[in-house]
Amino acid sequence: MTGNHPPVDDWATDFDHTDLAWAADPFPIWDELRQTCPVAHSDRYGGVWLPTRHEDVAAIAYDTEHFSSYDVIVSDDPSVFGPPVGMAPPITSDPPFHAEARRLILQSLGPKAVADLEPVTKAWCEELLDRVAGQDVVDAAAQYAENIPARIVCHILGLPLDDADLLKDYIQLELVDLDLMDRPMPRVMMLEYLRDAIMDHQANPRDDLTSHLLAATVGGEPLQLTHVGGTMMLLIIAGIDTTWSSIGAAIWHLAQHPDQRDRLIAEPDLMPVALEELLRAYAPVTMARKVVQEVEVGGCPMKPGDWVLLPFPAANRDPEHFERADEVILDREVNRHATFGLGIHRCAGSNLARMEMRVALETWLERYPEFSLDDPAAVRWAGGQVRGPRRLPIRVR
Numbered sequence: 001m002t003g004n005h006p007p008v009d010d011w012a013t014d015f016d017h018t019d020l021a022w023a024a025d026p027f028p029i030w031d032e033l034r035q036t037c038p039v040a041h042s043d044r045y046g047g048v049w050l051p052t053r054h055e056d057v058a059a060i061a062y063d064t065e066h067f068s069s070y071d072v073i074v075s076d077d078p079s080v081f082g083p084p085v086g087m088a089p090p091i092t093s094d095p096p097f098h099a100e101a102r103r104l105i106l107q108s109l110g111p112k113a114v115a116d117l118e119p120v121t122k123a124w125c126e127e128l129l130d131r132v133a134g135q136d137v138v139d140a141a142a143q144y145a146e147n148i149p150a151r152i153v154c155h156i157l158g159l160p161l162d163d164a165d166l167l168k169d170y171i172q173l174e175l176v177d178l179d180l181m182d183r184p185m186p187r188v189m190m191l192e193y194l195r196d197a198i199m200d201h202q203a204n205p206r207d208d209l210t211s212h213l214l215a216a217t218v219g220g221e222p223l224q225l226t227h228v229g230g231t232m233m234l235l236i237i238a239g240i241d242t243t244w245s246s247i248g249a250a251i252w253h254l255a256q257h258p259d260q261r262d263r264l265i266a267e268p269d270l271m272p273v274a275l276e277e278l279l280r281a282y283a284p285v286t287m288a289r290k291v292v293q294e295v296e297v298g299g300c301p302m303k304p305g306d307w308v309l310l311p312f313p314a315a316n317r318d319p320e321h322f323e324r325a326d327e328v329i330l331d332r333e334v335n336r337h338a339t340f341g342l343g344i345h346r347c348a349g350s351n352l353a354r355m356e357m358r359v360a361l362e363t364w365l366e367r368y369p370e371f372s373l374d375d376p377a378a379v380r381w382a383g384g385q386v387r388g389p390r391r392l393p394i395r396v397r
Ligand code: HEM
Pocket: 061, 069, 072, 090, 091, 092, 102, 105, 109, 149, 153, 234, 235, 238, 239, 240, 242, 243, 246, 283, 284, 285, 287, 288, 312, 338, 339, 340, 341, 342, 344, 345, 346, 347, 348, 349, 350, 352, 353
């Protein structure tokens, strides 16, 4: 699904990250730009820049003086929340508020919390594959990957597990271009849903992140309810289609590389290193910043109000930064990828995402030691700021 924009003719001067060509195969686009126009510009969305070299993406991500995070999703419908808090703290917050907002969520996503969630993740992956037992072709995106992280986010926030489907319908960032009322679940319904969940937690506090946020203070004051709801919304947006995209992309890759699939099965200890490489090669998340002070990047003058896309996936494919950047080398030794971001906003859920991805892949490989793409033409990738397979028919026998 892409938005309502006209197709792109010239990627250096008129790019659009929601274009079908970007969704289907962005790598040649980034390679070409890196060589010919490493910081591209488009007048779409009121003016947006696109750096494609690792060094420029990193410079912007580390620079919180000239670039603000108050609006991180490029759209024609800019956020009404300004700096330093933004709509969904901490991802939309700038220093110094950002550090406070981030501190509040770290424990719920830390190593102990993640270890506690591993058994339910495993059970859920098994159950999803039990449901498709007997099928010759399984949609590894729609019937498997997309269902795993939504339930986990419900666990963390203390929401009914049956609401996972509803959250999943809301979040797809690829729909950013659609009118809010045309999305499967309009934003107003999401806000009502969050309001009801907060009221339920106020009446019945329990041991989950929502209750923790309601009991927390910043500067001696309880959090504004907009902060609590915004952080809940962030976990829903940041935690679901990101992880589902990485799981799906890994299965898509292994379906076409039986040698690597067989190696992963024969050498299970390789999994943590291989995961990092699959995360590098198919990084799903591109973030955005707003320019708040005039600055030059790669010789390009950026003005306050301009959007800047931060394509971490393009940075990961920069041959100046990674040897054989376009190849998937399962046992790549040095792999300082930018998949989880760079700088103060580096993903707070990276431990959780890695656990979910590992368990999902291990469970899939145990169940299906042999599999292949059923129909390459039927695979559909979401574009926009979270890229991953949304339809992925896999022949499992
Ligand atoms: C493979 C899966 C994931 C990827 C690739 C990913 C990627 C990212 C990236 C690139 C950022 C940096 C944003 C920026 O610079 O503006 C980020 C931030 C964040 N992510 Fe993730 N993420 C994933 C999974 C998750 C999960 C499972 C959660 C939690 C349920 C999560 C929670 C967060 C939060 C809270 C932030 C904001 C941190 C801050 O602003 O300090 N992410 N993520």
